[in-house]
Amino acid sequence: MELQVLRWFREVADGATVTETAERARITQPALSRALARLEVEVGTPLLTRSGRTLIPTPAGRLFREHVDQALDQYDLGLRAVTELVDPAHGLVPLAFLHTLGTWLVPPLVSSFREAHPQVRFELHQHGEASILQELVDGAADLIITSPTFAHPRVTWRRLLVEPLLLTVPPRHRLARRKRIRLAEVADEPFILLRSGYALRVLTERLCAEAGFSPKITFEGEEVETLRALVAAGLGVALLPPPRATSSPTPTTSRSTADTSDAEAAGTDPAPQLHVTDVNSTRELGLAWLTDRELPPASAAFRDHVLSSAQAVSSGRRRARRESRPPG
Template identity: 60%
Template sequence: MDLQVLRFFREVADGATVTDTAARAHLTQPALSRALRRIEHEAGAELFRRSGRVLRLTPAGHAFKMHVDDVLDHYDQGLRAVEEIVAPETGLVQLAFLRTFGTWLVPAVISSFLELWPRARFELRQHGEALLVDELVDGTSDLVITSRDPGNPQLVWERVLVEPLRLAVPPNHRLAHRKKAKLAEVADESFITLRQGYALRETTELLCAEAGFAPHICYEADEVATLRGLVTARLGVSLLPLPQTATFPPSPTGHPALHLGVTDVRAERDIGMAWAAGRTLPPLSETFRRHVLATAPLTLPGDYAG
């Protein structure tokens, strides 16, 4: 049994059809089917059962796949380790990050890093906070950029920068003519937040409590861009970072949400980088880690001043 056949097995086990897998591998469908049957013969058990056009894992197949994943992951890590030694400047950095950082922070630090290490490659993933922790614990990513310390003893977290938050209000809001406001001034209004489990949701509730009230939450979502759109649609107010992209879609009415400075509480959120404790980072990933910690504080735009 060779490793390529195991990769075919994993692809089919993850839901791909035999036809599509064979086409990608430039094999005939019968040839791939024979390869999968050889695996079953060596395992001494039926690993798949047909369900329509796809094959589903049997209980024995699920047990076998766990070990196949380990074998292939360890093999790929070994190849990567050799690559890092032979040609460290051409290595791969596996990076995961919070979705909101994909429009400004992550592109900025990668771009500046590639100016120094132009042959470096990146494998990028975007998630919410909970899945970012899984990326590190499972070894899927070397580094993650997230909005707070996950508080996980298996991880090391270091603050990179502090991002201000603004009070986002609709364009027709009674405070729309102001540049700054107290958070307490919207204590009786409807709030739009991320769902439970997101750091920004927790930060919003803590800041409102500090301002002397519990927010009345009328809408929840999974993306900051959605929150901003709901505010623009005059459905409530929210605590948000400024939109950090020149391509941010305009309001359908031509009047986007306004972002006011908050004066009665320290409205901000931590942005940090985490990695697995006790696990030595590949050389290029370690170089990138140091680069981010040194350069990311320079990425906040000038309109955050004041």
Template identity: 60%
Template sequence: MDLQVLRSFQAVAEGATVTDAAAEAHITQPALSRALNRLEKEAGAELLQRVGRVLQLTPAGRVFKEYVDSVLDSYDRGLRAVAEVVDPDAGVVSVAFLHTLGTWLVPRLVTGFRESAPKVRFELHQDGEIGLVQHLLDSTADLTITSKDPGHPLIAWRRLLVEPLWLAVPARHRMAQRQRVRLAEVAGDPFIVLKTGYGLRSVTETLCRQAGFTPVVGFEGEEVETLRGLVAAGLGVSLIPASSGTTAGEGNPLLPIRYLEVTDVDAARDIGVACLASRTLPPVPRRFMDHALSATADSRGPLAPGV
């Protein structure tokens, strides 16, 4: 069976039209239709059925697609491995990462790695915690850089660093002239948080519970910079990663914000790198993972019990 037919079947199964899949394969639409029919004859079952104007997988097609995905993924990884044997300094690293890490950690790691491997290309994806897990399970990323261990049986996670969190308050907030604060002291304030599914949201809720309260959500955003802007506007308080280089009490002069150290709970989050436990990483992604662990070796802090 031609691998291109399997790729076309995969594309149609994932929502592409036969016309678009044929164009991608550089063949005519009737030719691709005939090829898909031959594939169904070889499989001995109807794999696709027309529902309205689109083709959808049959139950047999869903089972078959799992194996097609595995075959194509193995073949593509084989091509990558051969290319990296031929030229060890080239290759591709596919990394998915949290939105909040795209302004500092990921650029720092990529820049440092490319100093010794300038020919390596990066495919980068941003997502929330749930999406990062799916990137690994779907093999659309070699590695993810995320916060806490996802706790998935198929995923191996290693800590890179411990990132402090500050409590950001408006410049005119009643606590703004202080350097430190107990999180419980702002239990009645509205919290500006990221949407559900983002790691920082779950960390915020966990820390508030540890401080003895459930946060009142004033706004849900998708970017940390949005949280900063709304805190500056006086709409609430927020737990903000200290990754931007801010220190307690200091803020961006363009934003009237104060950053306070939290003293009653351990206001920090783990940042780690994850990959599929059962998959052998290609050489270049493996080297990048080793680089990430080495580059952050002094920033990990003590391991929690059982980690």
């Protein structure tokens, strides 16, 4: 049984056609079909069955695919481990994280790590919580930075920091000049939420329930910055983390660059954010890895770096935001 044939089988079982897989593998379609047939003979039962123009896994094929995933993941991890043992300075860190963290938390963590490990490469993926967890379990990522919204027996999660969730309102809203608010005060307002399946959606609904109401949902989206733009356009309110920027803001107005850049690009005024006082409007962010999988040296070193550095990155960002505001 050849590892390459197992990779071809996995591609086809995942929905790729034999023609597509053969083209990527640079072999003929009949050669690929014969290789898959030999695999079925070796396993002792049909693994794929035709459905229209594609092949789909049989019940035995679905079960076999799970073990193929594990075998290929372990093989690939073994290759990486040997490569990094021979040359530990040239490792690879596959990292997945919430898309909201790509503008402020992840860049300084990667940058400061590479100051001491300049040859280490990173493979970065941005997703929602469900996709991030799947990448970790499937072996596509060694580490993930996410909220603790899952209970998985194979996953170890460590808290890095706590991020506030602020009530974001349109710039001409009746509450726009307020600094603080009780969430119960907006029980009758239209809410803009992430789609079902996102942790921030679940958390928003829970906080609203604690405040004594269910949010009236008018729009649903898949990215926090989309929600922020919809609020700025006057379409509703939302509980969102503070806006972040990749560069230090310049204190030229009463609002920082981080607050205004996205809204100005969209042609709207920035959406004010109010601190919520009647419920604990925060979310935890942490680092997770598989408990039963030994991390390769580069990923293990980056894990230790993140655990020791994330709080300082967050504190520095908050301090920069405070200093960007003009006095008075």
